[in-house]
Amino acid sequence: MHVSWVEAALIGGGAIVGWLSTRRIDRGPAPRGPSRDYLAGVNFLVKDQPDRAVEAFLRAVAVERDMVETQFALGALFRRRGEVDRAIRVHQNLIAREALEPGFREQASYALAQDYQRAGLFDHAEKLLLELAEGGNYQIAALHDLVTLYETEREWARAIDTHRRLAKAGKPEQPAAIAHYYCELAELERVGGRLAAAREHLRAARREQRKFPRAALVRADVAIDMGEADLAVRLLKRVPLATPALAGEVLSRLVRALTAVGRTEELPAVVSELAAHGPDVADALAHAAIVAGELGSPALLELARAYVEREPTVAELVEALRPGEGMLAEPMLKGLCAALRRQALRAARFRCGECGFSSNSFFWQCPGCRRWDSQKPLSPSDLTAGRGGTVRAR
Numbered sequence: 591m592h593v594s595w596v597e598a599a600l601i602g603g604g605a606i607v608g609w610l611s612t613r614r615i616d617r618g619p620a621p622r623g624p625s626r627d628y629l630a631g632v633n634f635l636v637k638d639q640p641d642r643a644v645e646a647f648l649r650a651v652a653v654e655r656d657m658v659e660t661q662f663a664l665g666a667l668f669r670r671r672g673e674v675d676r677a678i679r680v681h682q683n684l685i686a687r688e689a690l691e692p693g694f695r696e697q698a699s700y701a702l703a704q705d706y707q708r709a710g711l712f713d714h715a716e717k718l719l720l721e722l723a724e725g726g727n728y729q730i731a732a733l734h735d736l737v738t739l740y741e742t743e744r745e746w747a748r749a750i751d752t753h754r755r756l757a758k759a760g761k762p763e764q765p766a767a768i769a770h771y772y773c774e775l776a777e778l779e780r781v782g783g784r785l786a787a788a789r790e791h792l793r794a795a796r797r798e799q800r801k802f803p804r805a806a807l808v809r810a811d812v813a814i815d816m817g818e819a820d821l822a823v824r825l826l827k828r829v830p831l832a833t834p835a836l837a838g839e840v841l842s843r844l845v846r847a848l849t850a851v852g853r854t855e856e857l858p859a860v861v862s863e864l865a866a867h868g869p870d871v872a873d874a875l876a877h878a879a880i881v882a883g884e885l886g887s888p889a890l891l892e893l894a895r896a897y898v899e900r901e902p903t904v905a906e907l908v909e910a911l912r913p914g915e916g917m918l919a920e921p922m923l924k925g926l927c928a929a930l931r932r933q934a935l936r937a938a939r940f941r942c943g944e945c946g947f948s949s950n951s952f953f954w955q956c957p958g959c960r961r962w963d964s965q966k967p968l969s970p971s972d973l974t975a976g977r978g979g980t981v982r983a984r
Contacts, residue, residue, distance in 0.1 A: 674709040700728045730760050746771040769799040776808050803833045814847045822847040830871050835966050837874035858889030873897050880927045881934045940965045
């Protein structure tokens with residue numbers, strides 16, 4: 591992808607204006623114009639020859655002190671356009687200048703770290719960011735980037751240490767992040783069969799955030815693995831009371847916990863007990879049951895009936911289907927729930943409240959904006975009204 595002549599003209603014109611503004615025309619000798627190499631670089635950009643333009647700009651910056659800002663603009667432009675190799679060359683050349691001012695050198699180091707991150711050269715980026723994180727104008731930015739880097743590489747222990755440093759240097763944007771890191775570590779230990787280590791990480795997560803719903807869910811998973819169904823059920827009952835949006839995560843685990851010990855007949859009673867805490871919890875559980883197809887018991891089916899009769903868009907369908915003032919027949923109710931389930935499985939079922947990222951799967955951390963706990967399930971009224979959006983992730 592090449593730099594357009596419009597962008598080239600903007601770079602060249604902006605640089606010349608900036609160069610003139612920095613000169614003190616009323617003192618000393620008359621200012622001289624931009625170097626031949628710089629003008630050649632602009633000419634190469636206009637002719638859509640970016641490789642030759644970079645070479646010319648790099649020669650120009652070696653002799654033109656006032657062109658440093660232009661080099662930063664050029665490097666940022668290359669990075670935005672995905673031409674990371676060229677951005678790296680520009681910023682490496684700036685760092686190589688012995689006479690570069692300390693402030694510019696720090697800026698060039700951070701820009702180069704961003705280039706490396708964009709190129710996937712995380713080890714190179716990490717080295718620069720660790721140096722910048724020791725202090726200076728880019729300390730906070732470097733710590734934030736290190737957190738993102740460690741999250742991307744799933745280096746959760748390093749993410750914890752870096753997030754603590756960020757908390758000391760300035761208020762972190764997401765205070766619950768460390769608790770999530772411990773839960774990630776617990777998940778890894780659980781998958782590896784190291785359940786005692788998993789429980790230790792979960793205790794650390796709860797020390798970071800009291801009544802942390804994810805820690806309760808993972809601890810329930812550990813209890814299920816250990817055959818402790820009663821403990822799993824007790825833990826799972828707490829979650830939708832505090833966070834109704836997680837009802838789907840709760841219901842699937844309840845089914846798994848009771849199935850593992852051959853006590854599936856207890857599921858309706860447990861769900862009814864939770865639903866009695868209020869319409870928010872009841873509706874969240876009903877929605878989860880519809881999407882999961884868990885409507886085999888009369889209790890769950892009646893929960894779904896109450897839900898579809900309350901949901902604005904779906905309620906109109908119920909009103910049209912049922913005879914007069916009577917109750918919607920069970921076959922029609924099941925058919926409606928099956929249709930809602932098919933619609934939910936075809937469309938995005940979760941959406942980030944921060945950036946709007948939509949997906950079929952639930953993520954604790956949004957893949958779009960990297961915010962924790964920002965994804966929420968879409969209701970059937972959203973789906974039937976076409977507000978589910980396009981699926982953007984698995």
